[in-house]
Amino acid sequence: MATRYIEIRQGVLSKNDHxxxxxxxxxxxxxxxxxxxxxxxxTGKTAFLERMMRDMRAAGxxxxxxxxxxxxxxxxxxxxxxxAPVRQIVTDGMCHLEVQMVTSHLDDWGLDLNxxxxxxxxxxxxxxxxxxxxxxxxxxxxxxxxTEGEDKPLKYPPMFNSADVAVxxxxxxxxxxxxxxxxxxxxxxxxxxxxxIFETSAKTGAGIPEFIDFLISERKRLRSV
Amino acid sequence: MATRYIEIRQGVLSKNDHxxxxxxxxxxxxxxxxxxxxxxxxTGKTAFLERMMRDMRAAGxxxxxxxxxxxxxxxxxxxxxxxAPVRQIVTDGMCHLEVQMVTSHLDDWGLDLNxxxxxxxxxxxxxxxxxxxxxxxxxxxxxxxxTEGEDKPLKYPPMFNSADVAVxxxxxxxxxxxxxxxxxxxxxxxxxxxxxIFETSAKTGAGIPEFIDFLISERKRLRSV
Numbered sequence: 001m002a003t004r005y006i007e008i009r010q011g012v013l014s015k016n017d018h019x020x021x022x023x024x025x026x027x028x029x030x031x032x033x034x035x036x037x038x039x040x041x042x043t044g045k046t047a048f049l050e051r052m053m054r055d056m057r058a059a060g061x062x063x064x065x066x067x068x069x070x071x072x073x074x075x076x077x078x079x080x081x082x083x084a085p086v087r088q089i090v091t092d093g094m095c096h097l098e099v100q101m102v103t104s105h106l107d108d109w110g111l112d113l114n115x116x117x118x119x120x121x122x123x124x125x126x127x128x129x130x131x132x133x134x135x136x137x138x139x140x141x142x143x144x145x146x147t148e149g150e151d152k153p154l155k156y157p158p159m160f161n162s163a164d165v166a167v168x169x170x171x172x173x174x175x176x177x178x179x180x181x182x183x184x185x186x187x188x189x190x191x192x193x194x195x196x197i198f199e200t201s202a203k204t205g206a207g208i209p210e211f212i213d214f215l216i217s218e219r220k221r222l223r224s225v
Numbered sequence: 226m227a228t229r230y231i232e233i234r235q236g237v238l239s240k241n242d243h244x245x246x247x248x249x250x251x252x253x254x255x256x257x258x259x260x261x262x263x264x265x266x267x268t269g270k271t272a273f274l275e276r277m278m279r280d281m282r283a284a285g286x287x288x289x290x291x292x293x294x295x296x297x298x299x300x301x302x303x304x305x306x307x308x309a310p311v312r313q314i315v316t317d318g319m320c321h322l323e324v325q326m327v328t329s330h331l332d333d334w335g336l337d338l339n340x341x342x343x344x345x346x347x348x349x350x351x352x353x354x355x356x357x358x359x360x361x362x363x364x365x366x367x368x369x370x371x372t373e374g375e376d377k378p379l380k381y382p383p384m385f386n387s388a389d390v391a392v393x394x395x396x397x398x399x400x401x402x403x404x405x406x407x408x409x410x411x412x413x414x415x416x417x418x419x420x421x422i423f424e425t426s427a428k429t430g431a432g433i434p435e436f437i438d439f440l441i442s443e444r445k446r447l448r449s450v
Contacts (some may be wrong), residue, residue, distance in 0.1 A: 040266040042354050042373025072379050095353035127266050128320035147372035148267025154297050176401040
């Protein structure tokens, strides 16, 4: 199944993929680690990122974020509370981000990538379309909240299959939602065997330090810093 | 804003819209009311429909449902527990339903539409792409769960603007999620002034009878039965 999705991506999206290679090169040259965060609308990408970015900055790791939304700059305003450089892409009806949107905002922004250790892209809330668009990221992080149902990996296998890491959000609501932790893990592993899973809560902070440690070690591994 | 979205829909999707006119005619001729249910993945469309369909059948209203998913027939199996005729459309990677999928499944199914009062289409979980595809429905119902954040209407205005009715789901979780009911209503109304809103819980059954009464009265109004 994995092979099939990759083939579709290569065939249809050659222009985006071609541009993604260039952007990935820029990220590598700047020695930063780039992440693409994808999920349903309402999974809690922004709350997770806000908490994580605040804690990373407090620990001396420079970060920045680019936030995609169909409409409004609410999320950029929320993330900016972390104190990090943040910029909003309003897609005006479009259901996913493409490389060209990222690069044109980066160029216009004038942000010096060399000053960063981590660069976060928060994609449009959508478990289907962003699957097919490589944004030059090093890691694609798919988020899934305990409120959404444990079957999401089975219903959106291309997205979960294309991701490198899974983050379960809103663990503080696991009780009232009767979240079946084991079933969620089994379903994720059935679609993407071996995928690393983090259980987190932006409200209590649970799991955030572990995820930050993971990012730091991934940057060391992939950038040899 | 409403006008703008309608213009885009008319320009780009004339083939789908043309077919939708035909399907709408079939629904009208059969004197059934057709509904298109749209939401994020994990909002609880299936749980809401399962409860509603069971209660409608118990009250002597014949219903059937067509369920769209990127992958798996889990939702059709769940809805079939209501005892109603149910069929699954697996879109195999596609992010929305189109009229052609609905009509080809209807033709293949051999379901006699004249025996039905209500026909439900559960769209793929996606708050962006299904916006632009008229499925011949009489009413488009957008669902929003208390776990997703009150800002969804502001972030996905085309979808909320294109819908006729809003259903808030998982009201039983409003407490633990610190759901701001007034803010959610205000945001929905700002995008689609005057939209009817139902607050429901598939778990407790709250709000379901009111929604069923609404559907019955809408069928009377639109089908003169």
